[in-house]
Amino acid sequence: MESTRPTARQTADRWVDTLADLDPSVGTALGIRPGDDRLPDLSPDAAVARADAARAVLAELEDADVTDEDDRRCAALLRERLGTALALHEAGEDLVTLRPIGSPVHVLQSIFLMMPTASDDDWAVVARRLARVPEAALSYRRSLESGLATGHVSAARQAQAVVAQLDAWLEGDGWHAGFAAQGPDAVRVDLDRGAASAAEGIAELRAWLAGTYLPAVEGTPDGVGRDRYLLSARSSLGAVVDPEEAYAWGWGELARIEDEMALEAERVLPGGGVAAAFRYLDENGPAIEGVEDVRVWLQDLMDRTIDDLDGTVVDVATPVRRVEAMIAPPGAAAAPYYTRPSLDFARPGRTWLPTLGRTRFPTWDLISTWYHEGVPGHHLQLGQWAYRAAELSRFQVSVGSVSATTEGWALYAERLMDELGRLADPGTRLGYLDAQRMRAVRVVIDIGMHLGLAIPGGQPFHPGERWTAELGHEFLAARSGSPAEFVASEVVRYLGWPGQAISYKLGERAWLAGRAAARERCEAEGRPFDLRAWHTAALSLGSLGLDDLQRELAAL
Secondary structure, three states: OOOOOOEHHHHHHHHHHHHHHHOHHHHHHHOOOOOOOOOOOOOHHHHHHHHHHHHHHHHHHOOOEOOOHHHHHHHHHHHHHHHHHHHHHHOOHHHOOOOOOOOHHHHHHHHHHOOOOOOHHHHHHHHHHHOOHHHHHHHHHHHHHHHHHHOOOOOHHHHHHHHHHHHHHHOOOOHHHHHHOOOOHHHHHHHHHHHHHHHHHHHHHHHHHHHHHHHHHOOOOOOOOHHHHHHHHHHHHOOOOOHHHHHHHHHHHHHHHHHHHHHHHHHHOOOOOHHHHHHHHHHHOOEEEOHHHHHHHHHHHHHHHHHHHEOOOEOOOHHHHOEEEEEOOOOOOOOOEEEOOOOOOOOOEEEEEOOOOOOEEEOOOOHHHHHHHOOOOHHHHHHHHHHOOOOOOOOOOOOOOOHHHHHHHHHHHHHHHHHOOOOOOHHHHHHHHHHHHHHHHHHHHHHHHHHOOEOOOOOOOOOOOEOOHHHHHHHHHHOOOOOHHHHHHHHHHHHHOOOOOOHHHHHHHHHHHHHHHHHHHHHHOOOOOOHHHHHHHHHOOOOOOHHHHHHHHHOO
8 A cells, every 4th residue: 555654855845845934035045935025034933933843844754754765865864954953943052143154144135146136026026025124134133132131142253243244235325225226117116215224224233233232242252162062063064073083183184285285385486385385376376357357267167167077077967057157245255155056947056256355366276266166066066956856855955955065075076176187287286275274274273262172282383272263363374375354254254153164174074985985895896986977976965964975975
């Protein structure tokens, strides 16, 4: 008799619909609610409603029918993701989300960049949503107020960074007004009225953060301590990390990369050293002049890379071949980033370059970054997930994402391009190694700062001292070819998002170990290892937690 129980994937997809009901940004990101003009309710009551809904889904999952391997993976992912989300909620972490990247406040800008804008009707939805910004901003303030009342607070430097971002949003006529100005005359009055409301809501939130929240959290420690760190890291890893093992491994990985960098720097500027090589490349290496010119250059890089890799290193589905290079809006994070396509590909995957006021862009440190953010990095993985959404589940390919799986693949993608000889130029390869070094530094200082670990006695940098935010900044600044503004923003990011920064390197480690195990298995069975087939199958798995990822990759 045929089972009448829902499958794990059906249960997971109903959860996505529930989330879209509770949080309109989910529907907008996925492209499944084009007419929804609501903004998310960011209040404590809304967090309670999400938690209650998550518990109901977990109860339903216990009786779900697991029909195949995709279903098995989906059930494991749903159970882990909801379990972690509930643990965070019960610990009060919903109230400690203020940071300059990935914070609920940023939805008040980013959601508009994901909305359809092809018709007058689309812009009418934008206008109505703009008018709701004050309500959404106030709901987020309610969460922060609840955090103040219960002792769940973000550190002062997080509030300072967000205030500075909101200042950038409000410059001139304001970011929302600039966005609304792109709309048609037919909706002009409503768009201008909505943009004015949005600016008012942002200004009120900014004033409250600067005048009330910031003074109240002065003196709050930057590091969150072991228990909070392990819980937050679990959100980014889909697994429980051994912080001491990861910390020690990070130091070893950093030493390996720095040895390689010394050799590459010698190729760039004999006798000069790494820092001098960076300066030489910034001043004398290839560079793109002009913001629009660099956008076009990045677009061409991604298009050419797809052409080169498709059918040889990985199979790229037709809808995934489209990707757009974009310039990040004012007030965005200082680091480049990627936004995934809608499930119907009406909105393509996009890479975003923050200019930080620059008009000249040396290319030595851009190429491997765009292999990470675009192709073959985030875009090929998240685009393939969207392409497979019908066979997997919307949950597995979207809101169920685990940072270690996605960022791990993107870092693996950079290394893959190096293995393929695409980073042979000394300056370009030094840029790649600099990015790798930064990810290793992240492991060391993210764990070190939050847990207050000691710097190993054998290190020349402050041996035996306990990590602080100031030491973290000094350490990263000495080991980065990036501008000072970017270095400062990175340290604030790590402190505000505990455990996320380690997901890159630990995720890459799992991808490499999974590939090595798969190759060894093929060789033991007397079969050649097909890298193209392995990549294509690996990118088709959907999201996985870190513990499951390596095991599943090894079995391909």
